Amino acid sequence: MNNTLTTVALRYHALYLDIRHEDINLNSEATAPVMALVARLKENGFCLSEELLHALNNVSADTLAEITKCINNVMGVNLNWAPLVKKWNVPTGENRVDHLLTLFTNLLGGKKAGFKGTTLRCGHFIPEGTFPLERYNGCPFCGTPFRTANFVYKGQGSKLKELRLFTNKDMQNVFASLLASPTPLDATQKDSLEKLLTEFALPEDVQVAMKETAMLVVKTLISHDKAMEAAALLKTPTDILRYLWYEKTGLVQIVEPKTLVAHARRMYYHVFGPLDMGADAAVDMKLKLKLKYNRKACLRVALWMNSLPMTASQAAENMNPKRGMWVRMIRALRMGEYSRKKGMEHLAEIIDVFYNQSYSTWQGRVDKARIENDADKTLDLLKERPGLFARSLFATMLRFGSKRVLAAFDEIADKLPARLLLSLGNAAESYFDFNATRLARPITGGAVSIEPNKLLALYNETERQKMASEVMDIYKESMVRRFAAKKTEAKTIYIDPALYKIPVGVGDRATTIQDTSCALMGTRFKVEGDAVRLFLQWGKGLHAQPLDMDLSCRITFDNYTTAECAFYNLSCVGAKHSGDIRSIPEMVGTAEYIELSMPDLLAAKAKYVMFTCNAYSCGTLSPNLVVGWMDSAYPMQLSEETGVAYDPSCVQHMVRLSESNLSKGLVFGVLDVEKREIVWLEMPFTSQTIRGADSMSAETLLSKLEAKLTIGELLDWKAMAQNLKPAATAQEADEAYTYEWALNPADVARLLNQEG
Known part of the structure; x- marks a missing residue:
């Protein structure tokens, strides 16, 4: 059993088995070990396709046990999910006065000075009348946990995620598609490729499209003493x-x-x-x-x-x-x-x-032509390098006028990668809006606001809107031409209505790893129950030490007032926090939760809730930190004895921080209370607390995602270009594009690049 391949397959909503599709007996009856596996998968929120169910009959019980172990590891079932407070949905009543009294009594000597109270194993003295110690799993003053839990709840989820079969051929296809991807790999795809490079030999006819992807391949070749083969890349x-x-x-x-x-x-x-x-x-x-x-x-x-x-x-x-x-x-x-x-x-x-320095640079020649206001020479130079022309298109339009610049750009538009062309269309509206806030997201984390181009002041609003519209027309026409050139035997197409709300993920390079619930940034998740439970788990595989990660949320109300639920404010209208842990136990990590009550939020006229996590300790967010949220149409349990509130079957979305993470904080979701929808987004910030997460930047990012071309609109262009007629259901269509299909970014990338 290969756990590496199982881990990768799970990201594609599949299980890897070393068999062939042709060897599966679809009439076989499930064996006792297979039925046991089905039960374990259901506890974790998964179910099996019919083909996979029959395929599992062909593998040994030991392999089934390894699959169970691998999925438990991915879902964090064997980690410590006990928070600081037992039954934390009932507030402990602690406040700043309790912390101040504890601080002063410890400074004065605690029990030795004659104070009544309890000395905890961390050495802190808790005076009587402050913290209710019977409610805590650790020290309420320093946040050191004393107790861990070896269980989680299972099987409470109201929705199951279907897993399909992945064979060796399917895995090889994933490997080849990652190598040949014409779009930059996000953190999940990059991690998958790194794992697959250790399992499979490089194809002889490999064509690596992206420079960043080539670096991973070069590293592999050098490790096998093939430095000169790497030179070809x-x-x-x-x-x-x-x-x-x-x-x-x-x-x-x-x-x-x-x-x-x-x-x-x-x-x-x-x-x-x-x-x-x-x-x-x-x-x-x-x-x-x-x-x-x-x-x-x-x-x-x-x-x-x-x-x-x-x-x-x-x-x-x-x-x-x-x-x-x-x-x-x-x-x-x-x-x-x-x-x-x-x-x-x-x-x-x-x-x-x-x-x-006996050379001249192309950029220098372009800059000189711009300074001399030589439009013809500038455009001729830009056409030599289509990618750089695209990156300077908007500024060039403002300087030389949209008509002649777009005429020149249209000559080379079809030479550009689809991702770059779509990025232009997505950015046009905000760029040409003099009052819009634009964001840049440097790789080192955070979000930086960009001032509007000063040349925008030369044009009135009507002219600026026309420029944005003309850019959109250019990229729409180019994409339609590309789809029309792609031959297909299909006659009908089904487009899930939900896809008209999911933006195409171009320019939003995710830096978190999604081990189970892959989704494009901007994907909306429906809230089915009356509670949304945020969770944060960190410290897996690390020795006991002070390491303070924080889970927080900010609630914005209709009257534009806000409330924060964080370590310094454990309860507010519609939200309750499980307590601030500042140290981790040995190897199994620790957890924090926030529970959001939908009825309370609606009654308080809350507009939206922003979810964040951040590193209060010096440094960046801890590697392998896991953050996400749970939701279920059925009530989710909470342990009175330990405070454990995690159930893998209720997890709606979960991401993990990679080793290369450079951010200190992360906005990972926004709940639209009235619509009962959670928008997954990824906005790094550089602050120790949620107060450094700018709500305006989050709103700008949400607006940017809403303004982007959606997957549904892209499929409409495909249908128009290929003369496909809409079908009422997925079963009736030759080509079916469902919400579940869109949860796999690799499939969407293949569509964008006319590969499917």
Whole structure:
């Protein structure tokens, strides 16, 4: 049994079995071990397709046991889900006065000073009349848990997620599709590809479309001593620099050293001065980023550079945007020394041209033409590089007028990747709105507001709206042409009405891993019951230590007032918190919950609720931290003895933080109270508490998601281009696109790129 492949298959709503579809007897009766597995899966919120049910009869009981163990591990069944407070849906009544009295009595000596109370195993003295100790699983003053729980509730969920069969052929297809993906992989897909690279050999005819994906492949090839085969994927100096920086930092994007140093300083800042470690963290990051390579690595990079299929001037121009980093790399990799060796003449020429700066850059020529207001020359240069033309399209329209710029752009529109074309259409409306707030999401976390282009003031509102409309027309016409060129034998199509509310996930690169409930950002989940239960679990696999992660929510009411439910305010209208844990127990982690009452929120005229988690401890959010929410049409239990409130079968959406996470806080969902819908989104922020999560930025992101092209609209274009007639149900259609289909981002990406 291969648990790696089972883990990957589960992300595609499937179970991996090492059998063939043809070997399945669809008339077989389920064996006793299979029925036992079905019961265990139901407890975790899963059911099986008919084919998978029969296929399980072909595998051993040991394999079934391994599948159960793997799913329990993914769902966190064996972790500690006990919060700080027992039966936390009933407030303990603790307040700031209790904390202040406890602080002063401990400073004065506690029991030794004659105070009455209890000394806990953490050493803190709790005076009588403050915290009701019988209600706690740990110390209410320092948040250290003393008690863990070895159980969770199971089977309370009102909806089951169907799993289908994945064979070796299906897994190979996933592997090939990830390698060939023309869109950047999100964190889930990247993690899946890394796992599959350890299981399967690279296809001989592999075509890696994305530079970031190529870095993972290059790393695999080098680990198998195939450095020169890797050279085929490194076609420019920037590709080489990207790999070197990925090898150094684990980031597939090139982030400047000064940015990483500043980020470390910001992540280790603490509101309490004596605990502020920002300056030390910056120094540590500088030391970490120091370059040092052995002779083998130096020779490998020198050979890569020497074999580049570019002229020296082209290579030097490519290196110019990251000139400072290249100067450091050339020195650390001893390229000057290797360039003097026989056979390294091309490397020597590149270094000579680069250092003497005897080259001109394309961007410099474009900037010069813009300054001289030479529209024809500017547009001719931009057409040479369609991708860069797309990225500067809006600003160029404002400078030279939309008519001539869009006419030039239309000539090269079909050469652009669909993802980039759709990004333009999605961004057009907000870009040309002088009053709209635009957001940038740097890889280091947070959301930055961008000021509108000052040239927008030259145009009136009607002209700006026309520009946005013209951009949308361009990308719609191009997408229709692409769909029309794709031949299909289908005559009918079914489009689930729910797909008209899910935006196409372009430009929203998710940085969290979805192990079970894959969904595109902006997906809306219906609330079926009267309660939504948020959960946060962290510390899996770590030794006992102080590590403070916080779960919080902010409620906004109709009159624009707000209320926060967090560690400093454990209960408010419509929300109750399970208590603030600031230390983790040994290896099994710990948990916090917030329960939202839909009837109470509706009665209080709440508008929406924003869900967040953040690291109060210095540093970023803990790796492998899991956060999400539960919902069920049936009441969900809560243990009076331990406070455990987790049930994997009730989990509606759950994400896990990857090892490469750089954010300190995360907005992971917004509940629209009146519509009874939860919108999944991912908005990092850089604050120790929820008060650093800007509600305006969250609203802007929601507006941006609502303004995006939806999957339903994209399918309408496909139907129009291919003359497909709508069908009333999925069963009646030749091509069926359901809500469940849209929960798999890889399937949506294939549609976007006309692969399905």
